[in-house]
Amino acid sequence: MEIVLTGEGGPEMLRVTSGDGPEPGKGEVRVRVEASGVSFAEVQMLRRRYPRQPRFPFVPGYDLVGVVSAVGPGVRGVRVGSRVAAMTRTGAWRTHVVVPASHVVPVPESLDPGVAAAVVMNGVTAWQMVHDVVRVRPGQTVLVHGAAGGVGSLLVRLAVLxxxxxxxxxxxxKHDVVRALGAEPIDYRAGPVPAAVRALAPAGVDAVFDHVGGRSLADSYSLLADGGILVNYGSAASLRDPGHWLRPYLGTIRRFTGWWLARVLGGGRGRRATFYYVRSGPRFAAALAEVYALVARGSLEPTIGSRLPMSEAAEGLRLLVEGRASGKVVLEA
Structure with a gap:
């Protein structure tokens, strides 16, 4: 079985077919998928707004957890029967997926596959932003946009930790969810967010994690305390832009360039703005191992809003499109 995105539109453009992944080639492994996540990237792909997405039709699916069912020639260190995770960007919503052996990460046997899948892309994204990009320290104040979402909820938990x-x-x-995570909720629909943040943190915040992009970035930057950092890791606002998918990113680059120049010239009060984009590789594997260790110890619990059969991927996407999801939506084989 595989889930195919047939064209631009809404979740109804997904089709369940009988296709499957091929046999592994040199340096590859074949994974029987147990669980995969639904992410905002797929929402953008529905609207043809995700950078470098494949041409329709294609199989979505940003990440997966499963069991290795076959290994190709030249593979070392990965065995049939091992439970692994991988970030695929696309192609994970099928029964079997072939991935490079170098891209798989061991999954602790004690972890439920759905829980393990909920922290692959989301967990690494949150971990690296908190610990590698911002280096959050005790006593700091940070602002997380979309705090009840898949990445946002993990950002909150890790920053609190x-x-x-x-x-x-x-x-x-979703404010009760946000409070349970350990954060102070702000209703972005009740009025200007900057005013609400300043009422709680008059001196500004040390970091802002912004997945919205667009005009939100100017507000986020204005809320930074001296020496603070804005991390932009998404472009949800691009869904509202009717032009070429690249146009919103050009505006963001112009903003960031202006802030960088101000800092270089001695202005900007030491504030910084940076992009984050999750990438495969050794650092990804190391971060995911750290996340899995926290989850296995019970120190970090991902918020899973819904668990659905993979055949109901359209409903999973609909939850995100309509803003009804809290935490991660997980598809299970």
Whole structure:
């Protein structure tokens, strides 16, 4: 079985077919998929707004957890029967997936496959931003946009574990979820977010994690305390732009360039702005191992909003499109 995105539109453009992945080639492994995540990247792909997405039709699926069912020639260190995770960007929503052996990460046997899948792309994204990009420290105050979402909820948990005070934006219906994560909720629909943040943190915040992009970035940057950092890791606002998919990113680059120049010239009060984009490789594997260790110890618990059969991937996407998801939506084989 595989889930195919047949064209631009809504979740109804997904089709369940009988296709499957090929046999592994040199340096590859074949994985029987147990669980895969639904991410905002797939929402953007529905609208043809995701950078460098494949041409329609194609199989979506950004990440997976499963069991190795076959190994190709030249593979060392990965055995049939091993449970592994991988970030594929596309192609994970099928029964079997072939991936490079160098891209798989061992999954602790004690972890439920759905829980393990919920922290592959999302967990690494949150971990690297908190610990590698910002280096959150005890006593700092940080702002997380979309605090009830798949990445946002993990950002909140990790920042709290690091000793920070966390403010989190979410719709009013999700404020109990945000409080349970350890953050102070802000209703982004109730009025200007900058005013609400300043009421809670008059001196500004030490970091802002912004997945919205677009005009939100100017507000986020304005909320930084001296020496603070803005991390832009998404472009949700691009869904509202009717032009070429690249146009919103050009505007973001112009903003970031202006802030960088101000800092170089001695202005900007030491504030910084940077992009984050999750990438495969040794650092990804190391970060995911750290995340899995925290989950296995019970120190980090991903928020899973829904678990659905993979055949109901369209419903999983619909939850994200309509803003009804809290935490991660997981598809299970």
């Amino acid at each position: 690091a000793g920070a005070r966390v403010l989190g934006t979410a719709s009013a219906a």
